[in-house]
Amino acid sequence: MTTRHLFDEALEDLNQKIYQLGELVRSQIDIAIKSLVNQDLELANQVITGDLQVNELQAKIEEQCTLLMATQQPFAKDLRKIVANFKISINLERIGDHAVDIAKQSLRIGSQELMKPLIDLPRMAELVREMVAQGLEACKNENVEEAMAMAAKDDMVDHLYNQIFRELLVLMIEKPSTINQATYLLFAGRFLERMGDYCTNISEETIYVVTGKRSDLN
Template sequence: MPTRQKFDNDLEDLRLNIIDMVNIVGQRIGQAVESLVNQNLELANTVVVGDLAVNDLQAIIEKQCILLIATQQPFARDLRKLVAGFKISIYLERMGDLSVDLAKLTLRIGQDKLIKPLIDIPRMTVLVQEMLNRGLKAYIQEDCEAATLMALLDDEIDLIYSQVFEELLHIMMKNPAQVTQANYLIFACRFLERLGDYCTNIAEEIMYLCNGKRMNLNE
């Protein structure tokens, strides 16, 4: 097989692994929040135990990137594909970790009666998953504009987080007995806010892949 053809095949394998990782992480985030909303301890434990699959896939992607850089000495766009792919896998691995943190909050709250209906947390989750879906399409199509538009959703997540934080703070001040669970719910919202930030980081890597420029979309 010609060297270039093999390299292109290896790049495609890398791309497919990143696509798989996006899908797995998106599913795990959804499961973690579902476990919290429904207080499903079994599902929460499934998310916690399943973290190894995300870590293993990130390790495979890292090894692929390092091997291709070392053996093929790519430059220009090919090198950007490897650098961006490696960094995207790191952000996805961290997002997987946050899904575990969300699931652990389910386990801490247990079957205690929820102090408020969990409406905003699912809203934030929908936005995070929409960012991931848009990011996946932007990555596949190497679409700078789509990556930029994807990052704009993070502002909506930040706004919801601020509103929920104020609401939960008011609950804690009004009823000290609810402080512990209110803090858990604040953590849940904070984790989702961080997930939005990581999605924005992924958008930045897609833009770097497209045009070779580093941009800060979190400002």
């Protein structure tokens, strides 16, 4: 087996780990938003404990990237792939952290009656989950157009967050007793908005792998 073949196998294994991390994070987002909408504290705690698995896998990816750079001394596109995978893993881990942050808002609200039906927050969460999946697919296929299409969805995430912000602000002014819960919901929206930003970072890494140039899609 040639050195190149071994290196390609190592890269494929790295890609598989990145995909696995992405699926873990997508699951964390789904569970976190369900815990908030359904006021399910058990699900909220599941997200918090599940973050350990996300962190452990990201650490393995980081170690593997470092080992490949140290032992294989890659250059040009191969080096860009390793650097991009490393940075993508960091962005995915941060998205996972924000899923935990949303779960913590669920715990803070507890069994208190929700001030309004939660509609836009689940929409934001589903958009982010789509962005993670699309971003990793674009990275796998080295598809710049798909990466840019994914990043463009961040505008929709931002729009929903601004809509939530305005709506909750009006409710807080009209009914000050809702301020605490509204603040928790605003934080949840902000965490989802930040997830969207991290997704655009994933697209930027795909463009970097293909073109060798850095882009700012935020």
